[in-house]
Every structure is written in structure tokens, then in C-alpha cells.
Amino acid sequence: MKWFREHTRATIAGVILLLLLSLTVASYVNQGSNSWIGIQLERVSAFLQEPVSDAGNGVSTTIKGIFQLRQLLAEREALLEENARLRNELIEQALSRADLAELRSLTEAMNYIDPTEDYSYVTAKVIAMDGSSWYRIFTINAGTENGVRKNAVVINGDGLVGRILDVGPNWAKVITVIDENNDVSFQVFRELSLLGILSGDGEGKIAGYMLDEDAAVIEGDILVTSGMEIYPQGIPIGKVSRITWDKDALLRTVEIEPAVDFTKVQKVTVIMTVAADTEQAEQ
Amino acid sequence: MKNRSAFIFFLVGFLLQSTLVQSFSIMGVTPNFLLCLTILFAFLYQGNQGIIFGLIFGLLQDIAFSVLIGPAAILYFLIALLMSEIRHYLYRDSILNLFFASCIGTGLYYLAYWLILMVFKENYSFLYMLKDIPILLGLHFIVMVIFYLTVGKRSIRHPQDRYYKSPVKFRL
Numbered sequence: 001m002k003w004f005r006e007h008t009r010a011t012i013a014g015v016i017l018l019l020l021l022s023l024t025v026a027s028y029v030n031q032g033s034n035s036w037i038g039i040q041l042e043r044v045s046a047f048l049q050e051p052v053s054d055a056g057n058g059v060s061t062t063i064k065g066i067f068q069l070r071q072l073l074a075e076r077e078a079l080l081e082e083n084a085r086l087r088n089e090l091i092e093q094a095l096s097r098a099d100l101a102e103l104r105s106l107t108e109a110m111n112y113i114d115p116t117e118d119y120s121y122v123t124a125k126v127i128a129m130d131g132s133s134w135y136r137i138f139t140i141n142a143g144t145e146n147g148v149r150k151n152a153v154v155i156n157g158d159g160l161v162g163r164i165l166d167v168g169p170n171w172a173k174v175i176t177v178i179d180e181n182n183d184v185s186f187q188v189f190r191e192l193s194l195l196g197i198l199s200g201d202g203e204g205k206i207a208g209y210m211l212d213e214d215a216a217v218i219e220g221d222i223l224v225t226s227g228m229e230i231y232p233q234g235i236p237i238g239k240v241s242r243i244t245w246d247k248d249a250l251l252r253t254v255e256i257e258p259a260v261d262f263t264k265v266q267k268v269t270v271i272m273t274v275a276a277d278t279e280q281a282e283q
Numbered sequence: 284m285k286n287r288s289a290f291i292f293f294l295v296g297f298l299l300q301s302t303l304v305q306s307f308s309i310m311g312v313t314p315n316f317l318l319c320l321t322i323l324f325a326f327l328y329q330g331n332q333g334i335i336f337g338l339i340f341g342l343l344q345d346i347a348f349s350v351l352i353g354p355a356a357i358l359y360f361l362i363a364l365l366m367s368e369i370r371h372y373l374y375r376d377s378i379l380n381l382f383f384a385s386c387i388g389t390g391l392y393y394l395a396y397w398l399i400l401m402v403f404k405e406n407y408s409f410l411y412m413l414k415d416i417p418i419l420l421g422l423h424f425i426v427m428v429i430f431y432l433t434v435g436k437r438s439i440r441h442p443q444d445r446y447y448k449s450p451v452k453f454r455l
Contacts, residue, residue, distance in 0.1 A: 013360075013364060016338070016360065017357065017360070017361075020338075020353045020356050020357045020360070021353065021357065023352055023353045023356075024351055024352065024353030024354060024357070024399070024403075026352075027345075027350075027351050027352035027353060028351055028403050031350055038346045038352070041343060041346055042346060042347060045343065045346075045347055048298060049298060049301060049302055052298045052299070052302040052303060053301075053302040053303075055302075055303070059303070127302070128301035128302055128347065128348075129301060129302075129305050129348075130301070130347075130348035130349075137348045137349065137350070138348075139301075139347060139348075165350070173347075173348075175350065179350075201408075202407045202408040202411060203408045203410075203411040204411065263305075263308065263311055
């Protein structure tokens, strides 16, 4: 006791360290579940971060616009060309409208249940992102008030972003697929029977393996979610950048370049299953 | 420095780090303002502002952006303690010493954070972590020098400082 009295500073530091270590262990055991204090802190933080983030994006866009004028002009040309091509496609597809109407009447007659009708969507804006390279976790400005639930799937225009890790009234924390230690099952878009499992490789990319060791996957193949876990089927994950044969594990491993640039995510869509919502509402 | 001013510095650092700075990253790397402020306040100023605000804002950073809650708070706390010890042995009016403090703080933070992630079975490559360190050292030093030249020079001077001038003027 005498030593503790004589070394007050060291004692206080030791107690604080012990408390923090206990907190770390507790958060590891209960991953993704925040305490009441944590939720309220996040709420205040989200309230402050949103206007700063808006201002930051405005400044960044203006500065980039000044320095990237040539690039923007080239992009404009490319978009005009794409627009013309899409208009032509639209004319061509108008011809198949009659076929579509016929198919729809057939689905009604057969009482077919469309799986995509089981999902609801919420669009949100990224208001804060982790500055370090440890995690690519970010906060969005939609929460339980908007119907967002924990483990809901998050996508953007390019593909799969991740899932909701934690949620508060007006915010939600998104963990990206590159941070995931959990496995995600995928299928090759070119040949849907080719299945595999992937997870973050700890280097900002995704890596995985094919379930069939003889799977004819090739570099450049686009991978999509298979719909086996929380992720609905058909969301683009990325492109195969390298294929290797693991002699020890007897597995065909693939390195995947993510479809989404996680450093530049600004808007996302949260997909929620109606079944999960109903379950939660009943509880 | 007053506690209120220190709190505002840390709050602004936290907000900038998570929002505005993301738009101006260099090769995908952005400075860690909270780490810089923790080192600066613990190294330049007497008192426990670096330790206390480092701990509080480290926790806030963990709550907002991490799966694990605690690593950043622990490391800011330990680095601030280390810096408050180092300041007894180094002159605070030298930019070279600031560079030394910045290197020690940044290197320790990233190495220890990686170790904590390894203990908790997170998947994170050591080489991937190392590749950002040179850019981070440069960015952190720039941030610290800017702070030192604009704000830090107003730090309270003490007799052990090399160029200490007594505020009391003696008349002959």
C-alpha cells in the first residue's frame, strides 16, 4: 500500500490501462454492440460530422474541378458517347416490351413470388471515414429512424461495400468487405456453377478460394455474391486479378480486385430483407 | 494552454481527420491529427492535457471507427505518458527534437496497434502497415512543425529550456 501511495501517478496510469484493456476485451467478445454511452457519443459525433463532411466534399470537388479540367472534359466526351449508345439500346429494347408484358401476365397466372420483392432500400450519405488504414469503417447518415438494421447489406453503384456493423437512431457504422474476417461466398458471373469463398486479405484487397479445385476460373472473371449468407445474390464483388494453386491446402486460390474503391465511397444503398424487418418488429 | 483551448484543438482534429482530410489524402494516406496533437501537447506543454484528451479522443475514435474499442485510447495514453517523460530530457525549443518525438510516437503507435490487432486475431499484414509509415512520418512532422511555429512557441517556458529568459527583469 505504501508503494501505491508513493507512486500515485504510476498507480492511476496502471488502473486506467487495466480498465482500457478490459474494455478492449469486452468489445472483442461483443463485437458490433455499442453501449448506451457509445450510441449517444456517436449520435453527437454524427451530428457534428455531417456539415463538416459536406463542406469538405464541396471544397474537394471545387479544387479537383480546377486542377482536373482536362480530365473532366474527357469524361464529358465519354459520357456523351455512352449516352448515345444507351439511347440506341433503349430503342432496341422497346421492341421486347411486348414480350415482357406477356411474361408478367404469365407470372401472375402462375403465382410466382419474385425474391427481389423481399427487399427494401435506403440510400444514405457517408459522413465520416476512418483516417487510418487499419479499418475501412465509415459512418452513414441513416439509422434505425430510417429503418436501417444491424447486418443489413450495403452496396453502391459499383458493387458490394459491406454490411452494417452497428446502428444508432440517425447513424450507422458500415464495415467493408475488405475488413471482414467473416467469409463471403461468391459465384463466377461467367459460369454461375463455379462457387468459392472469400474474405479480406489484410492488405486492402480480397482473397479467396474455389470450392472445386478444378474450377475453370480465369483472370478477369467477375465475381458476384451467391446469395448463401446475408448478402443477396448477384451483387458484384470484384474481378479476379490472380489465380494460384496452393499445393499444401490443395486449393485454387484467387486474388480479387474489389469493384468498389473504398477510399472514394460517398453514397451508398442499404438493402434490408423484409423478413428480417418483420422479425425485428415482432420482437 | 488552457484546457478549453486544448479541447477545441482535439475536437477540430477529430472532425477534420474523419471528414475533410479524407478528400486530400496522399497515396491514400492521411495524417493522424489526434496522434499528432497527443504528442504535441504531451511534449510541448506542462500538465496532463495530452494524456487526458488523448485518452478521451482515442476512445471516441475507437467508438466511431473501430471494431475493437480501446486500442487507440490505450496507445494515445501510453504515448502521451512517454512524451511527458521525454520532455524532461529534450529541449522543447528545437525542431529536431520535435522530429525525434514525432518519429518515436508515430513508429510506436503503428507498431503497437498492429501488435494489438494480431493479439485479437485481426487479419492485418505487417508489410502493408509498414508501407504507409514513411509517408505518415513526413505528414506528421509537417503537421507538428506547423503547429509548433504557429501555436506551440507560446508554450510555457521553464528554466531547464536552453534559451529560457526570465520574465522577471532585474534592475541594477
